[in-house]
Amino acid sequence: MSEVTLKTKGVEAVDKALHILSLFTTETPKLSLGEISQRSGYVKSTALRLLISLQNAGLIVATADKNYMVGPQTFRLGHLYQRSLRLEPIVRPVLRALVLRTGESGSFFRREGNIRICLFREDSSQVLREHVPEGEAVGLDKGAPGHVLSEFSDVDGTRPASEGQLGRLPIVSLGERGPDIAGIAAPVFGAAQGLVGAVTLSGPRTRFTPQAIDDMKPLVIQAASDLTGALGGSFYDRLSVVATRFDHVKQG
Amino acid sequence: MSEVTLKTKGVEAVDKALHILSLFTTETPKLSLGEISQRSGYVKSTALRLLISLQNAGLIVATADKNYMVGPQTFRLGHLYQRSLRLEPIVRPVLRALVLRTGESGSFFRREGNIRICLFREDSSQVLREHVPEGEAVGLDKGAPGHVLSEFSDVDGTRPASEGQLGRLPIVSLGERGPDIAGIAAPVFGAAQGLVGAVTLSGPRTRFTPQAIDDMKPLVIQAASDLTGALGGSFYDRLSVVATRFDHVKQG
DNA sequence: TCATAAAATTCCATTGAATAGAACGGTGTA
DNA sequence: TACACCGTTCTATTCAATGGAATTTTATGA
Missing domain, CATH: 1.10.10.10 (Winged helix-like DNA-binding domain superfamily/Winged helix DNA-binding domain)
Known part of the structure; x- marks a missing residue:
């Protein structure tokens, strides 16, 4: 009332x-x-x-x-919405490739107001896996994709992401959304729309060892870069920046 | 008004x-x-x-x-609906197996009033494939799954499918929904609910040769039988009936 | 089985929310 | 520059939505 x-x-x-x-x-x-x-x-x-x-x-x-x-x-109606975004044919194959190469589950999140929803998900074939089904709404404050969507939310056609922001990618989250859940995420940008979503690899924390994380990081960055390119975005075009920073991140 | x-x-x-x-x-x-x-x-x-x-x-x-x-x-909400049916963990793996063995696309349709909607779909990896995305609503009068859902719509807990009905399975449709689209479908039954949906293999008509169809028919029947079993249904338990009739169908 | 309780459903007089259409404002086109 | 079209705001009238009580149905349990 x-x-x-x-x-x-x-x-x-x-x-x-x-x-x-x-x-x-x-x-x-x-x-x-x-x-x-x-x-x-x-x-x-x-x-x-x-x-x-x-x-x-x-x-x-x-x-x-x-x-x-x-x-x-x-x-x-829900699938009408999903299709209206025209992201599926672009995102799904990239997720599938990520899953094949890493054995972990890949998802694509989109911000809607102050929550994020899982738009697409490709499950790993592992027996043990966390589960955020498509359509699920989660808070923006927890998990690697949440941080990504918060951090880059002000990026639009006119205001590109700063080097400092890009330098911190990908964002890794250990035990945030749940004590046993880990994730690695990076933002995806469109041509004029700015931030479109976040691509992420996630799974049980026990498999996210420092070594495994270091192996997955470049794959997530690459996926985000590929998606951004496919959407006409260009923020990852400064590959030198990303590559340089990325080495830095790996050490951190 | x-x-x-x-x-x-x-x-x-x-x-x-x-x-x-x-x-x-x-x-x-x-x-x-x-x-x-x-x-x-x-x-x-x-x-x-x-x-x-x-x-x-x-x-x-x-x-x-x-x-x-x-x-x-x-x-x-749409995914809440999809999950509330609790069919996905059962149906998806069966569809995936069908697709792997046949190279065609597998779908699961459900009747809603006088239309049918594609609840789950697993795409074949073939370049040429027809496309009915998940969530799409189609008429009941066209296509193999449409016929299945019409034909068996009166099946419920009290009134099982007749031998005559089962004998005509699986239903094959060539060029009905579109001139170049073919499909093979069979009904899936639940324990008390009767007809739950229809599982189908579909693809371009050119690949649905008589030989290919004969190869796929038993796989579709098997998938429908597996799903029915997983849902607690038993209409396919009279396997002798199905097997016998099936041989008959293959000749037709 | 019947009695009791709780939930769902129907009913209806009151009232204020929804309506239609006119007026306004903005934007693009000839 | 004027016209035409579209989206948006405004307002008096009226009829649809409301809530609470009455009734029916369903569940509980003695």
Whole structure:
């Protein structure tokens, strides 16, 4: 109610309905009317009517046991979104190559507001692997890709990344997102759009030894550079800079 | 207005907003306010307010050139849907194996109302391949998986598939969905849920020679049987039936 | 099995949110 | 420079959304 009712406002009933939609998360993928009413703060009759509209649109489906889950239309729209970015044919092969050469899992993250979502993921074939499925939203403050997306968020067509920023690449994270999870990430830039996302290799910390990390670092940088090139970006074109700095990073 | 305002109805404003959302398709992923107003029939001021709510929820984003596209929240929700079905860990490996052994692309379709959507897809590495990306909605009347999903749609926990139905498997489609596209499909059943989906191999018609088709048929049947088993289903347990009929099918 | 509790669903008078269309402003085109 | 088109803001009217109570359905357990 008192949330954010400012600016040129939308339609309250729609806001409420979509708020209900947002209650469905990985942790709570299935909710009863009572839970929805409680969590949203809307009385049950109101929540129910909103749910009917959501169901008619196929965004929500009712289960046999009188619960609610997200519906098939979300899937259609979600893939429409994924395709609208036109990144998949570029990113997927690069990730696949990374995974083949390292045996760890490769992902591509994109910043959306103050979270990051896993747009693409290629799993390693290892039995032991961490798991951030595609579509998962994670905070910006944790993990190597999070740092990358924060650090380079102000990069756009007019303001390229500084040498100092590039010098710190790739960013390595050990035990941040979870005690046993490690990751190595680097930013991907587009021509005019600036920061597009972050490419990362991740896996169980036990396999990320100093030696292994040193082996993977140049591969991640190379992948980020390849992707940036494919998107028309040029920040990695100063390869001398990156190469020089990169030697430096390896020592650190 | 006169569309469908019957039954225990929901909330009109929400219906309108979600109708706007449904205007975004593969063919028209990007719409201006004018187009939205025209296609939906809502006056521009109304459409604009609904769009504001949709934007606040992250389901729609405005592009730099004053157009609208689906937003990142659809992606999050879409993958939540995909995961809520709990099919991916089961289906994906089977598809991958199919692709490896045949060189064609494998997909898993699910019926949603009177359309089918591609839930999972594993591309072949061949240069020439047809393309139905994940999330794409296709009609039930065309293509091998469409026929499968139609033919077995009445199968549920209480009414198993008849021998006659099973005998016609797998269903082969040549040049139906497009003049150059061929596919081989078979149904997947769950324990109590009945028909869960259809697994299919598809590719350019030129590679689907009678010989190649005969080679692929048992693999598709086997994949469908494996998936059905993994889901607790048992329709393929009458393997004698399937095997016998299958020999018959090969001759046909 | 029936009684009790809890949840979902329906109903309806009140009211304020959504609406339509006109007016405004901005941008590109002839 | 003027015109035409598109997006955006404004506002009085009205009808759709609301919430709470009533009713029905489902779950629990004695």
